[in-house]
Each structure stands twice: as structure tokens, then as C-alpha cells.
Amino acid sequence: MTTQREVLSLYKQLLNKAYKFDNYNFREYAKRKITHSFKTNKSVTDGESITQLYNAGIDSLAQLHRQATISGMFTFDKLVVEPLKKHH
Amino acid sequence: MKSLARFGTGLSRAATCSLARATTVRALATTATSVHTSSPSAEPVVTPPEGSTISLKSASRDESKFGTRPIYLDVQATSPTDPRVVDKMLEFYTGMYGNPHSSTHAYGWETDKEVEKAREYIAAGIKADPKEIIFTSGATESNNMAIKGVPRFYKKTKKHIITTQTEHKCVLDSARHMQDEGFDVTYLPVNEQGLISLDDLKNAIRKDTILVSVMAVNNEIGVIQPLKEIGQICRDNKIFFHTDAAQAYGKIDIDVNAMNIDLLSISSHKIYGPMGIGAIYIRRRPRVRLDPIITGGGQERGLRSGTLAPPLVAGFGEAARLMQTELEFDKAHITKLSEKLRAGLLSIPSTQLNGSHDPNSQYPGCVNISFAYIEGESLLMALKDIALSSGSACTSASLEPSYVLHALGADDALAHSSIRFGIGRFTTEAEIDYVINAINERVDFLRKMSPLWEMVQEGIDLDSIEWSGH
Numbered sequence A: 001m002t003t004q005r006e007v008l009s010l011y012k013q014l015l016n017k018a019y020k021f022d023n024y025n026f027r028e029y030a031k032r033k034i035t036h037s038f039k040t041n042k043s044v045t046d047g048e049s050i051t052q053l054y055n056a057g058i059d060s061l062a063q064l065h066r067q068a069t070i071s072g073m074f075t076f077d078k079l080v081v082e083p084l085k086k087h088h
Numbered sequence B: 001m002k003s004l005a006r007f008g009t010g011l012s013r014a015a016t017c018s019l020a021r022a023t024t025v026r027a028l029a030t031t032a033t034s035v036h037t038s039s040p041s042a043e044p045v046v047t048p049p050e051g052s053t054i055s056l057k058s059a060s061r062d063e064s065k066f067g068t069r070p071i072y073l074d075v076q077a078t079s080p081t082d083p084r085v086v087d088k089m090l091e092f093y094t095g096m097y098g099n100p101h102s103s104t105h106a107y108g109w110e111t112d113k114e115v116e117k118a119r120e121y122i123a124a125g126i127k128a129d130p131k132e133i134i135f136t137s138g139a140t141e142s143n144n145m146a147i148k149g150v151p152r153f154y155k156k157t158k159k160h161i162i163t164t165q166t167e168h169k170c171v172l173d174s175a176r177h178m179q180d181e182g183f184d185v186t187y188l189p190v191n192e193q194g195l196i197s198l199d200d201l202k203n204a205i206r207k208d209t210i211l212v213s214v215m216a217v218n219n220e221i222g223v224i225q226p227l228k229e230i231g232q233i234c235r236d237n238k239i240f241f242h243t244d245a246a247q248a249y250g251k252i253d254i255d256v257n258a259m260n261i262d263l264l265s266i267s268s269h270k271i272y273g274p275m276g277i278g279a280i281y282i283r284r285r286p287r288v289r290l291d292p293i294i295t296g297g298g299q300e301r302g303l304r305s306g307t308l309a310p311p312l313v314a315g316f317g318e319a320a321r322l323m324q325t326e327l328e329f330d331k332a333h334i335t336k337l338s339e340k341l342r343a344g345l346l347s348i349p350s351t352q353l354n355g356s357h358d359p360n361s362q363y364p365g366c367v368n369i370s371f372a373y374i375e376g377e378s379l380l381m382a383l384k385d386i387a388l389s390s391g392s393a394c395t396s397a398s399l400e401p402s403y404v405l406h407a408l409g410a411d412d413a414l415a416h417s418s419i420r421f422g423i424g425r426f427t428t429e430a431e432i433d434y435v436i437n438a439i440n441e442r443v444d445f446l447r448k449m450s451p452l453w454e455m456v457q458e459g460i461d462l463d464s465i466e467w468s469g470h
């Protein structure tokens, strides 16, 4: 049985990883995709379906972790729409 | 008085085009050396006349606070590889390295299983049987296979091929080859929206017609041909129907059975998959037979010999699977951005949308717009912060304006002033806002420099002018 707390924690972890993409387009897509998926499935109440979605989310988290890491290892110039971060 | 020597259009096309190419090369060089580092943006190639008060620099923001890499709006040329696809492919580059054709050990079996899974995903996208999918190196090879292979197999009795004037170069060139081999080819015209007429097609059919090849979605203007109707006509006349779906697969609904499609070309790198792989669907019932182009070990049912590339196949398969699971999400996003872009650009005076105005015959991710009184190349040069492609065929070392736009009836000037905007899964709304703003500014800038535009503003009918040197 997947609890609401677990689902919420997964959502936060996924978004957290999404923000770690160095590539602007992949980062924005991941954020948009994650938010949309959780919104779409908000009304799911059946326990089995929730567990299924949760497990798929855990797989996505692992994949997101790998790909965000790779994105951080091969970086390119920032896009013209990306504000440059000020160095401290 | 205006000096006629300043006429932008008087500038030889060759000069403009080679300049455009030089810019591309330089831009690439900057990119290649700038991985991991940041470099200042190059000076714009188009500069206002001496003493002019107009400027290309954006008045609305401080450029030094932003990055320098251009926005990518050329997804019809190729699309970024989806990280989920890369993730799948890495399995093969890190451990699963067996040859899928090695049937004597586990390494071969595990890779073979993945290859077949990919084949299923790709087949599902067009409601085909996995056995009907043959892997190739890309849509170019698939198109060659269909257009050369089928007529060659049936050459004893059939001598005629029908295609359209707006096909991709690889279809047109294959058709030319078949003319050299003694076949007749009919190139169907299109109307001003880019659609073929079904009556033209019916009238072109002969007793010895073997193949009709009509692309699903056009790569320059995004128009969708009436596949179902064409398929029905072909089936009624017992002619094979091939469609080049490089730009259509996973983006519009395709059902090879409902649409009576006999052969269909797919390209992986247009659907966020890896480059260097594609597929051709070849119907098994009723069977379509063809002469293979590549022969050898008999892989892929003997139609395309050679060891498969499992990392590419699996990446392609994952990309195809994602096209299906993400269909609605992508479609909603792309349509929204497309509508915003079109509204933002067509509000500029003297602009024109190329393609169909009927949403059922137009793929929204491809927006082709003509900006009158501006050369597409000059605009592209003034838009180095956006990766775009013009309708003209500069990239293929030819100086003619786009043959596709010509086929729609556009004149030279209009064909030269067109730009294609490609919107995809990874395009963001912020990028579209930037592009709308940039194009508005630069079009205004270039037109202020154009004597033609000035004359139009003064109410002079350009057609009434007698140009010297003609």
C-alpha cells in the first residue's frame, strides 16, 4: 500500500532531479512532464493503480538521476533565453 | 533620391548564399570549441548603413546577462535525442554487446530480444505487424528501397511510377534514377496549399503503373496529404502505395491497414531517436515484393542484409514507444506553441503562412512563413541566436529557391523570403516568446534598410517598375 506521503515525497524527489539537468530544454521538459503526470493522476484512488504508478515513478527517478548526471558531465554554452548565474 | 545600387535583391544570389554558408561554418566552429566554456557572441553579419540610428541589438534587454547558444527551432532537420532514449542505448554500449544474430549464446539472445521488442514498438506506431518492419539506415535508404526496389521487381510488366513535385530530394532523385532505367515517372502538381488533387492522381494512373509514392507530411511546409483517399485509389487499381512518413510517424495518426498503405518509410532521428537508423514497413498480405538494394547474409527477411546495430535499433524503438505514450502531451504542447508563434509572426505586415489553413491537413509543429521584401538568408543571418532553416535549398549547395514553395505557385521572391520554424517536444514557451520578439525586431530592422519596402510604403507598385538589366 502506497501512502500519500510516499507519493508526495516521490514528486518532490523527481522535481528535484529535474532541476539538476544542465541542458535547459531537457530540464524544462522534465519539470513540465512531472507536474503534468502527477496532476493527471491526482484523481486515481484505486490502491493497486497507485502502487503501479508509484513503481513507475521510482523507475523514472532512477533514470532521471542517471540522465541528469550525464547532462551535468557534458555541458554546453547556456542558451540565449537562459539567464547566466552570477558567481558568488 | 534612392540609389538603385542599394537594391538588396540586386545582390547576386550566389553571394548571399555563400555568405550564409560561411556564417554556418563559423557558427559551428564557435560551438565546437565552446563546449564547457562560454564565448562572447560574434558580431552580427548584417550591419546597418553607416550613421544609421537603427540597431540590431535588442533594446529590451542586456545581452551580457544571457547565454549565447542559439535556440533550436529546426526539428524537421533533426531532433534532439530524448534522454530516455540515450538511457536505453547506454545499456548496449556498457554491457549488452552481443550480436543479435548470434544464436548460440546468451549474449546474442538478450540482444535479439531487445531488437524484437523495438520492432514491436515501431510496428505499433502504425498498427502494423512487427514482421513487416525492416530496419534500414534511415528514411533515405527506405525511400530508395521502395522506389527502386518495387518497380525493378515488377519491371517485366510494369513501367510507370507516380509521385509528387514536393517530395523529399531522396524520393525525387530515386525517381530520376528509375527514369534512367527506362521507367516513366509522373510528378503530380500540388495546389497553393501543397495538397495533391485526387482527380490528378486518378487521371495519371495507367495500366502499367506499379507504384504511387506520396509523402505523408511535407518537411518544408508541414502539409498532410490525404493518405486514406490515396490508399483507396491505389488499392482499387491494384497499385502499390508507398508513403514517406519521415516527418509524420508518431505525430499524426497512421494506420497502414485502414489507409491501405503498402510501404512506409520512417526515420529515427526525426522522432528524438538516434541518427543513422530508420525502417521501412513492407506489407505482407497482400504481399509486396521488391528487389533488395543491399544483399548479403540475408538478415531482415533478405530485404536488407547486414548486421543490425542493436544500440540504434533499441534507441529507435524506445523513441517510437515514447512517441505513442507522449502523443497527447506532445500534441497539446506543440499545438499551443504553434498557435502562439503563428499569431505573433503573422501580425507583422506583409507576411504569409505557407501550407494548409485547414488544421486537419497541417502539422502544427512545422510553421513556414514568408516575410515579403526581405531575403530569407538575410533574415537568417540577422537571427544567429535562433537555429532555423530557410525554405531555400542553400544547404544542398544549390542556389535555387525552394522547389517545394515553387510548386505551390510562390514566386521567386516569396520563396526566397520564407523561413521554417520547427517546434518539438523540447521547445519551451520562453523560447517561442523570444523568437516572436526577435523576428518582429529584425524584420522591422531589415525592412527599414530595404529600399523596396520604402517604395511599398510610399505606395509605389513594384510591378510597375521597369528594372534595368532585364
Ligand SMILES: Cc1ncc(COP(=O)(O)O)c(C=O)c1O
Residues within 6 Å of the ligand: B076, B077, B137, B138, B139, B140, B141, B168, B170, B215, B217, B218, B219, B244, B246, B247, B266, B267, B268, B269, B277, B278
Ligand atoms: C520527408 C523526409 N524524407 C526523408 C528524409 C531523410 O531521412 P534520413 O535522414 O533518415 O535519411 C527527411 C529528412 O530530411 C525528410 O524530411
